Amino acid sequence: MTGPQVHVPYQGIGEYLSFIKEQKINPEIYFSAESIDSLTPADLEILKAKLDYRHVLTMHAPFMDLSPGAVDPQVRTVTFNRFNQVFEIADILQPKAIVFHSGYEKWKYAMRVDPWLKNSLRTWEFFAKKAADKNVRIAIENIFEDEPSNLLLLMEEMGSEHFGLCFDAGHFNLFSRIPLGEWLDRISQYIIELHLHDNSGRFDDHRAIGDGTFDFETLFSRMKDKKPIYTIEGHSKEDVVKSMEVLRKYALSAEAG
Numbered sequence: 001m002t003g004p005q006v007h008v009p010y011q012g013i014g015e016y017l018s019f020i021k022e023q024k025i026n027p028e029i030y031f032s033a034e035s036i037d038s039l040t041p042a043d044l045e046i047l048k049a050k051l052d053y054r055h056v057l058t059m060h061a062p063f064m065d066l067s068p069g070a071v072d073p074q075v076r077t078v079t080f081n082r083f084n085q086v087f088e089i090a091d092i093l094q095p096k097a098i099v100f101h102s103g104y105e106k107w108k109y110a111m112r113v114d115p116w117l118k119n120s121l122r123t124w125e126f127f128a129k130k131a132a133d134k135n136v137r138i139a140i141e142n143i144f145e146d147e148p149s150n151l152l153l154l155m156e157e158m159g160s161e162h163f164g165l166c167f168d169a170g171h172f173n174l175f176s177r178i179p180l181g182e183w184l185d186r187i188s189q190y191i192i193e194l195h196l197h198d199n200s201g202r203f204d205d206h207r208a209i210g211d212g213t214f215d216f217e218t219l220f221s222r223m224k225d226k227k228p229i230y231t232i233e234g235h236s237k238e239d240v241v242k243s244m245e246v247l248r249k250y251a252l253s254a255e256a257g
Contacts, residue, residue, distance in 0.1 A: 005231040030060040063101040069120035097137040131162040139166035155190040164192035193229040208239035
């Protein structure tokens with residue numbers, strides 16, 4: 001297993017740069033809408049120069065208020081424009097993968113998947129082609145899904161090697177109404193990235209791996225042969241370091257086995 005990615009907001013790069021370089025962190029840089037609006041190509045070249053060590057880069061796209069499967073075409077247009085900006089950033093940074101949120105909420109869609117799926121395909125068919133052209137992979141993250149049917153349908157319809165899933169452990173722990181094993185049975189073939197953080201099932205507080213109630217042992221044992229991108233999403237240096245130590249132990253045990 002290669003070293004993990006660590007979630008880092010673009011605005012926090014300066015604050016955490018010494019920690020990032022000291023730990024030789026593979027960053028997954030989150031670009032909010034605000035950061036995108038303030039960026040210039042020169043800023044991105046400066047960022048590349050700051051990350052002057054051997055690393056693998058991934059990106060996390062903005063998600064607040066965006067909806068790739070929106071019924072309202074104007075909302076989709078805003079979302080489309082933001083995602084285009086993300087790919088313009090990717091042209092410069094050349095990430096291995098970009099994580100996007102699914103945007104599906106069953107209550108908002110009156111328990112129906114078909115309108116979300118139809119409009120999601122309009123969005124993602126365009127961006128999957130861009131991803132293939134740039135040799136980058138799109139990873140769609142579960143958020144409010146309480147079971148994975150909508151994600152599975154999206155994957156089956158897209159059928160692209162540049163388009164897969166990001167399984168978020170913390171979000172599963174909050175919202176799922178079916179067991180982890182059933183989720184993985186249904187979607188593991190499409191998982192290209194894991195978002196790793198923990199909670200007690202009540203709040204999305206992004207604790208270190210093992211500091212909540214999520215079953216990481218099952219996740220790691222089921223995914224070890226899939227070789228996904230492992231991304232730590234702890235919200236403090238301490239949680240990041242603790243999670244990295246857990247992943248190192250897991251890697252050693254996997255190799256020994």
